[in-house]
Amino acid sequence: xxxxxxxxxxxxxxxxxxxxxxxxxxxxxxxxxxxxxxxxxxxxxxxxxxxxxxxxxxxxxxxxxxxxxxxxxxxxxxxxxxxxxxxxxxxxxxxxxxxxxxxxxxxxxxxxxxxxxxxxxxxxxxxxxxxxxxxxxxxxxxxxxxxxxxxxxxxxxxxxxxxxxxxxxxxxxxxxxxxxxxxxxxxxxxxxxxxxxxxxxxxxxxxxxxxxxxxxxxxxxxxxxxxxxxxxxxxxxxxxxxxxxxxxxxxxxxxxxxxxxxxxxxxxxxxxxxxxxxxxxxxxxxxxxxxxxxxxxxxxxxxxxxxxxxxxxxxxxxxxxxxxxxxxxxxxxxxxxxxxxxxxxxxxxxxxxxxxxxxxxxxxxxxxxxxxxxxxxxxxxxxxxxxxxxxxxxxxxxxxxxxxxxxxxxxxxxxxxxxxxxxxxxxxxxxxxxxxxxxxxxxxxxxxxxxxxxxxxxxxxxxxxxxxxxxxxxxxxxxxxxxxxxxxxxxxxxxxxxxxxxxxxxxxxx
Numbered sequence: 001x002x003x004x005x006x007x008x009x010x011x012x013x014x015x016x017x018x019x020x021x022x023x024x025x026x027x028x029x030x031x032x033x034x035x036x037x038x039x040x041x042x043x044x045x046x047x048x049x050x051x052x053x054x055x056x057x058x059x060x061x062x063x064x065x066x067x068x069x070x071x072x073x074x075x076x077x078x079x080x081x082x083x084x085x086x087x088x089x090x091x092x093x094x095x096x097x098x099x100x101x102x103x104x105x106x107x108x109x110x111x112x113x114x115x116x117x118x119x120x121x122x123x124x125x126x127x128x129x130x131x132x133x134x135x136x137x138x139x140x141x142x143x144x145x146x147x148x149x150x151x152x153x154x155x156x157x158x159x160x161x162x163x164x165x166x167x168x169x170x171x172x173x174x175x176x177x178x179x180x181x182x183x184x185x186x187x188x189x190x191x192x193x194x195x196x197x198x199x200x201x202x203x204x205x206x207x208x209x210x211x212x213x214x215x216x217x218x219x220x221x222x223x224x225x226x227x228x229x230x231x232x233x234x235x236x237x238x239x240x241x242x243x244x245x246x247x248x249x250x251x252x253x254x255x256x257x258x259x260x261x262x263x264x265x266x267x268x269x270x271x272x273x274x275x276x277x278x279x280x281x282x283x284x285x286x287x288x289x290x291x292x293x294x295x296x297x298x299x300x301x302x303x304x305x306x307x308x309x310x311x312x313x314x315x316x317x318x319x320x321x322x323x324x325x326x327x328x329x330x331x332x333x334x335x336x337x338x339x340x341x342x343x344x345x346x347x348x349x350x351x352x353x354x355x356x357x358x359x360x361x362x363x364x365x366x367x368x369x370x371x372x373x374x375x376x377x378x379x380x381x382x383x384x385x386x387x388x389x390x391x392x393x394x395x396x397x398x399x400x401x402x403x404x405x406x407x408x409x410x411x412x413x414x415x416x417x418x419x420x421x422x423x424x425x426x427x428x429x430x431x432x433x434x435x436x437x438x439x440x441x442x443x444x445x446x447x448x449x450x451x452x453x454x455x456x457x458x459x460x461x462x463x464x465x466x467x468x469x470x471x472x473x474x475x476x477x478x479x480x481x482x483x484x485x486x487x488x489x490x491x492x493x494x495x496x497x498x499x500x501x502x503x504x505x506x507x508x509x510x
Contacts (some may be wrong), residue, residue, distance in 0.1 A: 016054035020046060020062060027074070036074050036088065040095050047099045051106035059107060063099035065127070067092060087107060122248045125149070129252055133259035140263075143167055153245040154234050159235070161185075162248065165388050166195050167222065167260065169231030194219050196233045202228040204250060208240025218243060220253045238473045248455055293336070296329035303329075335407070342470055346428065351389025353397065353477050357390045357503055360423050360430065367402045370420070377415055380406065385424040390501045392479045401474045401482075405434040405493050408468070413437065413490075429480070429496045437490040438490070471495070 001452030023046025026041055041194050043066060051059045071081055075088050093313040120481060129149065136142055147165045154161040187195065194212075198205050198219040205212045205219035218237050222230035234254055237243045294341040360383060368382055391398075402421065409419040413436040422433040468482075471493070480497040 003140075012053040013058075016052075016058070016062075019050040020051070020066070022046075023050075026067075027070075031074065035257065036070075036076075037091060039074055040070065040091055041299055043067075044098055044102065048106055051103045052110060056107040059103040060100060063103055064096070067099065069162075070095070080286055096247070100130075103427075120428075122251075125248070126251055126255065130255055132444060133255055136259070138263060139256060139259040140167060142256070142259075142473045143182065143184060143230075146252060149252055150232055150234060150249055150303070152500060153249050154243070157237075157243055157245070163237040164191065164195065164233040164235075166192075166199065168199070171307070182230075191217065193235060193237070195233055198231040199228055207237055208243070218249075219245065220250050222253045222257035222260060224254075224257045227257075227261045227264065229257050229260035292332065296332050300326050301328045326345065333401070338400065342397065342474075353394045355393045355478070356395070357392055358395045358398070358430070360384070360388050360391050363395055364400050364402065364421060364423055364432075367399050367406065371406050371410075374410060375419075376406065379410070379416075379418045380421070381418065382421040388423060388430070389427070389498065389499060389502055391430055393497065394474075397474045397477070400433070401471045401495060402432060404468065404471050405495075407435050408493075409491070411438040412460045417490075425499075426496070428499050430499055433492060434494040435490060435492040 024044065026046075027042055028044070030039060046382065047059070047063045047066065050062065054062065068081070071083070071092055072079065075083060075092065083092070086427045119457060129145075130406045133139055133142060134146070134447070143165055147163060151163055152167075154163065162185065164183070164187045166184075167182045194205060194215065194217070198221050202221045202223050203211050204221060205210070206215045206217055207213050215237035216238050217233055220232045220234070221228045222232065228251075230248075234243065234249070240246065243249075282397045306314070307322050314322070331449070364384060365383055371380060372378075404422065406419065413419060417435065417437045419436045422431070422435060424431055424433075472482040478497050480495060483496065484495065485492040
């Protein structure tokens with residue numbers, strides 16, 4: 001008979017024996033009221049019910065003993081093992097066979113029920129574990145949870161077990177030895193070698209695995225579809241019977257392996273996408289810059305060559321025109337280069353600027369002085385609201401934003417169309433706006449206008465398509481936004497910047 005050591009086993013034994021005791025009490029109570037045939041049915045019922053708690057061997061033993069006692073106490077002649085009538089012999093034999101069959105079936109069904117419950121619990125654990133891995137941004141952070149889950153599986157077996165878990169930081173060729181792996185638990189040198197071999201080959205090692213079964217520990221790989229990302233060790237196991245939860249443990253490890261592999265693939269996809277995007281930007285930048293640099297450089301070279309070779313034969317007005325074209329084209333190159341470099345700078349620092357408290361009047365004034373040289377028709381004007389608060393930001397970037405917006409307005413609006421710079425407060429924002437009265441633009445152009453290397457009507461004038469993309473990047477770096485309002489009456493760009501609490505001493509506070 002099985003040894004009953006755990007509290008649950010002792011409880012089941014007590015319930016089973018109590019059922020037998022109750023059954024015999026009923027038999028003795030009903031004796032004299034019913035014949036042995038009816039009493040035998042009560043004995044069979046008692047045997048069937050007790051089989052719900054007692055193991056098979058104990059159930060069969062109790063049934064045989066109960067049958068002998070029933071013969072002694074209830075079958076005539078009573079008080080002996082002799083059998084008076086032949087039908088009583090058939091009755092006792094039938095009782096024995098029925099008891100054996102019922103006891104066997106009840107024990108089998110009970111075992112099947114326990115097995116089904118165990119499978120359901122294991123499936124639920126796997127489902128919960130899979131959901132947790134699916135929702136995790138980085139499965140590496142759940143390695144400790146896997147360690148705990150394996151520890152709980154090992155706790156359900158006899159003996160002392162030590163666990164360890166290693167995972168790769170990143171996918172590497174199997175031939176490479178990784179010295180710096182993520183580790184949980186302490187392992188000896190030979191155990192670390194076994195863990196690495198398990199990780200490299202993607203095969204489970206130890207008892208019941210078919211590989212190195214003489215080892216005194218189980219080594220389970222964290223397998224994905226194409227990559228093994230780690231391995232787990234459960235020591236103190238010399239035979240597979242000592243760890244019946246091997247399949248469950250390997251399933252938990254495989255789920256972690258699939259999640260790690262998926263995370264590695266996603267990282268590689270993001271890196272490849274970033275590299276492809278960066279390469280596309282570089283190629284577009286080189287193509288655009290080379291095209292847009294070619295025209296001003298050719299103009300500069302032609303004007304400079306004329307001044308060098310034919311300067312004495314040119315009139316003062318001609319020399320002045322050539323010099324002016326050199327200055328204009330050089331300034332065009334300066335602004336193009338500055339826009340590209342500033343855009344690259346903002347992208348590199350992630351929009352984190354070093355700002356200071358600035359005066360909007362001074363920024364607009366300095367920009368107006370520089371831009372009047374590009375406005376021979378004197379179309380440019382400014383209108384600032386009174387008592388403007390100080391603005392926190394980078395004055396060079398904000399000046400470049402206004403220069404780009406004014407340059408676009410002068411470039412794309414008709415020669416007679418006025419261009420106006422507006423600065424005013426709108427609730428908790430300070431607005432820097434540039435307005436023209438040109439022909440506006442199509443809705444499709446508005447949607448792509450702020451993309452890098454995209455321009456509006458590029459047939460009218462040259463440009464790299466960087467200026468407005470830089471303006472939006474500058475606005476967002478200051479915590480604001482650049483908005484476009486285009487109607488049939490013209491175009492209006494508004495840079496809306498948030499206002500901060502004004503410093504008590506602007507000269508000392510940064």
